[in-house]
Amino acid sequence: MLLEADIHAYLFLSFSLFAVGVYGLLSRKSVIRMLFAVEMIINAANINFVIFSAQRNVDGEIFTFFTIGLAALEAAVGLAIVIVFYKRFGEVIPSKIKNLRW
Amino acid sequence: MAGNIYFWIIYAVVIASAIIALEATSLLWAAVSFVVLLSEIALVYFGLNMPILGGIQLAIYAGGVTILVLFAIMMIGESYRKPPGKAVKAIVLSLILLVVGVVISFASAIDTLPFKTYSTEYLGTVFVERYSFFTIVLGFIVAAILYMANAIITKKREAK
Numbered sequence: 263m264l265l266e267a268d269i270h271a272y273l274f275l276s277f278s279l280f281a282v283g284v285y286g287l288l289s290r291k292s293v294i295r296m297l298f299a300v301e302m303i304i305n306a307a308n309i310n311f312v313i314f315s316a317q318r319n320v321d322g323e324i325f326t327f328f329t330i331g332l333a334a335l336e337a338a339v340g341l342a343i344v345i346v347f348y349k350r351f352g353e354v355i356p357s358k359i360k361n362l363r364w
Numbered sequence: 365m366a367g368n369i370y371f372w373i374i375y376a377v378v379i380a381s382a383i384i385a386l387e388a389t390s391l392l393w394a395a396v397s398f399v400v401l402l403s404e405i406a407l408v409y410f411g412l413n414m415p416i417l418g419g420i421q422l423a424i425y426a427g428g429v430t431i432l433v434l435f436a437i438m439m440i441g442e443s444y445r446k447p448p449g450k451a452v453k454a455i456v457l458s459l460i461l462l463v464v465g466v467v468i469s470f471a472s473a474i475d476t477l478p479f480k481t482y483s484t485e486y487l488g489t490v491f492v493e494r495y496s497f498f499t500i501v502l503g504f505i506v507a508a509i510l511y512m513a514n515a516i517i518t519k520k521r522e523a524k
Contacts, residue, residue: 265367265368265370265371265374265408265411265412266367266368266370266371267366267367267368267371268366268367268476269474269475269476269477270469270470270474270476271366271367271371271375272408273465273466273469273474274375274466274469275374275375275378275408276465277461277462277465277466277469278375278378278379278462279378279379279382280461280462280465281458281459281461281462281465282379282382282383282386282458283382284454284457284458284461285386285451285454285455285457285458286382286385286386287454288451288453288454288457288458289386289451289454291386292391294391294394294433294436294437295385295386295391295394297433298385298386298394298398298433299386301398301402301425301429302382302385302401305401305402305405305425308405309405309408312408312409312412312414312417313412316412316413316414316479316480317476317477317478317479317480318477318480320482320486320487320490321490321494323414323417323482323487324487324490324491324494324495326417327417327420327491328498328502330420330421330424330425331424331502331506332502332505333425333429334424334425334428334429335506335509335510337429337432337433338432338509338510338513339509339512339513339516341432341433341435341436342513342514342516342517343516344436344440345436345439345440345517346516346517348439348440354440
């Protein structure tokens, strides 16, 4: 196998990606970057699923299929909300998205 | 926490591209870095002998989601950017989460078992036998979410 690492190394990769995602979500620079951060957190969870699946049974890999599909949908809905907010207000400020009702 | 040189190269590229995706000045370069991040995660899947999952990661994430994000960037750009220098709490919290996660990972006595290789036939068999009903439910969820996205975009503002 090309990648030779134990489970702690893969978990370290997953936790590191999760930490970067949490930083991006909390620092809240812009909405697009917050979406990047959410995708990073989801990918960290996917790595956890996959690494335990590679050692135990195949269910984690199948669950990752579902997670990837739902993450794509989440990106579609999130970007739809962002575009509507931009059409309505002319700029997208993360702390003002509570004003989306019309 | 042992790994060969390829693993640590992939680790470095993943974390560096994740940070660049959040911190790059140009949003277009941030999107390019995001594609690199997702492709490297697909490489992890390929390295674990999961080619179907790696292909789906490349097709849906590095392909579909990134194209969506690029369209959004072309339509609205980065219309607001919070001034830098106020992210200390976020950095501290994320470092605490990282340390807690690593400590729990080592303290929980998870053993490294030998890695298994699942054939595509076995994967498909388990998928159909155990998760076919869930797939049907998921199809309705997908349709509902896409309908909601369409309704959000096309709804006109009602007169007060």
